[in-house]
Amino acid sequence: MVDFSPLKAVLSGRVIFRSENAKDYQREVDETWNAAIRTRKPSAFVRVATVEDVVNTVKFCVKNELDMCVCAAKNSDFAMADDAVVINLSDMNSVTVDVEKKVVVVGAGAKLSDIDKETVRHSLATPLGSYSQLGVAGYTLLGGTGFLSRSFGCTADNCLEFELVTSTGDVIRASENEDPELFWGMKGCGFNFGVVTSLKYQLYDIPEFVIGGDLYYPMSKAASAFKIIRDFVREKEDNRLAVYMMLHFKRSGPQALCRFLFIGSPKEGGALLMELTDLTKPLVNKVKPLPLDEFQKSGDWMVQRGITYYAPMGNFVEELTDDGIDIIFDGVNQAPDSRIITGSNIYITSLGGKIKEIPAESSPYPFRQAEYWIGIVAGTPDSNFYEDVKTWVDSMDNRLSKYGIFPYGPEAEEEHERIRALKVKYDPENVFHHNFNIDPKKGIQKD
Numbered sequence: 001m002v003d004f005s006p007l008k009a010v011l012s013g014r015v016i017f018r019s020e021n022a023k024d025y026q027r028e029v030d031e032t033w034n035a036a037i038r039t040r041k042p043s044a045f046v047r048v049a050t051v052e053d054v055v056n057t058v059k060f061c062v063k064n065e066l067d068m069c070v071c072a073a074k075n076s077d078f079a080m081a082d083d084a085v086v087i088n089l090s091d092m093n094s095v096t097v098d099v100e101k102k103v104v105v106v107g108a109g110a111k112l113s114d115i116d117k118e119t120v121r122h123s124l125a126t127p128l129g130s131y132s133q134l135g136v137a138g139y140t141l142l143g144g145t146g147f148l149s150r151s152f153g154c155t156a157d158n159c160l161e162f163e164l165v166t167s168t169g170d171v172i173r174a175s176e177n178e179d180p181e182l183f184w185g186m187k188g189c190g191f192n193f194g195v196v197t198s199l200k201y202q203l204y205d206i207p208e209f210v211i212g213g214d215l216y217y218p219m220s221k222a223a224s225a226f227k228i229i230r231d232f233v234r235e236k237e238d239n240r241l242a243v244y245m246m247l248h249f250k251r252s253g254p255q256a257l258c259r260f261l262f263i264g265s266p267k268e269g270g271a272l273l274m275e276l277t278d279l280t281k282p283l284v285n286k287v288k289p290l291p292l293d294e295f296q297k298s299g300d301w302m303v304q305r306g307i308t309y310y311a312p313m314g315n316f317v318e319e320l321t322d323d324g325i326d327i328i329f330d331g332v333n334q335a336p337d338s339r340i341i342t343g344s345n346i347y348i349t350s351l352g353g354k355i356k357e358i359p360a361e362s363s364p365y366p367f368r369q370a371e372y373w374i375g376i377v378a379g380t381p382d383s384n385f386y387e388d389v390k391t392w393v394d395s396m397d398n399r400l401s402k403y404g405i406f407p408y409g410p411e412a413e414e415e416h417e418r419i420r421a422l423k424v425k426y427d428p429e430n431v432f433h434h435n436f437n438i439d440p441k442k443g444i445q446k447d
């Protein structure tokens, strides 16, 4: 057992061991979104409070050859691993808005809701994801898309600067002017190069009230409503409009809804909404004017924390075809009993717009050409049914994959070599490997 006292002596934050504080250790474990990973037993959690803490922890782990995980909001399956030291950044959650310059600087431990709360009160926003409890770093470093992405692009496209601690304990910055090559790599593969400590984002003007909320459809009419909604979004060609078509499984069965957002003037939004409801005749219309941060939180109930989830990446489809929608509804018919998959969701989220307009070479994000992202977040209150749930999800994912963008084909080799060169430069020993990992010796891992 390694002696942690030299680290404890210099830390502003704290180290949590099971043997010393079982309650706090268990709280760390139980914060994960996915209950399936709560059986893992990290050797310690280090709750870092400052950049210095991160530097000291990384150096200590490297020196003592301790395996490391990096996390904040613990929504991914990489958040913790057996025997690893888990660096938890969630206390580094400051949010500083510069209204004049229209930028926001955030600590890497901030959640998306922390940022929206501070920016929206100035009628400003950066595009963030659709679950307000995501950690800003983990989400951005993958690219990150949400309801505002059709207007402003991926979240990573709007990140102006990353500050990170490398495997040697150096604190560096990546931006268009400082290490532009690393800056490029951070916007899609960033978790491979170090521990990000802060991020700066571009902000945009948004109205005080957006038009947002949910339209509910009877299951018998949902497939045709979804096709009409898809056509409507295509025909309008308005980046300010975004829709997420969802199938949410309650204990009593699936329910179909369209999450609607328009960030232009409320008058224009109201007119668009009326046109869409005339065409699709929802059973219940819960769309209304509301502040953007309220809308951004309004879907959180669908992805309750702490049940057992199987949630692979799904498919980014170049075109949402009638056949694709039919496959999804076929999948609904073949779903396990709703009592087994209570809390699950099938999502069809609109992309395109500005994401597509930004040049592909600006970042390694591979899905710019996608019109929609389709996937299943399958939850089960009873982990004994995990394999049944997995079989169902994989079967639908496989059927949809013929429309999916495949990011690891031979045409992407050149880009992967570029990312690998960055990995070799910044983390040649692959110290940061609990992530979608690029092995410096082998190249990107495809699963």
Ligand SMILES: Cc1cc2nc3c(=O)[nH]c(=O)nc-3n(C[C@H](O)[C@H](O)[C@H](O)COP(=O)(O)OP(=O)(O)OC[C@H]3O[C@@H](n4cnc5c(N)ncnc54)[C@H](O)[C@@H]3O)c2cc1C
Pocket: 033, 070, 071, 072, 073, 074, 075, 076, 077, 078, 079, 089, 108, 129, 130, 131, 133, 134, 135, 136, 137, 138, 139, 140, 141, 142, 143, 144, 145, 146, 190, 191, 194, 195, 196, 197, 303, 434, 435, 436
């Ligand atoms: C319910 C749910 C909804 C989602 N919705 C969306 C969505 O709308 N749009 C979208 O694009 N994605 C979405 N995702 C995917 C999500 O963005 C990723 O799972 C992301 O990695 C979560 O980051 P986190 O900080 O919340 O989780 P964590 O588990 O804390 O972090 C995830 C991983 O990111 C890396 N990481 C985190 N912080 C740092 C850091 N400071 N420095 C270096 N690496 C770090 C680590 O590898 C870590 O293991 C969703 C996921 C879930 C579970």
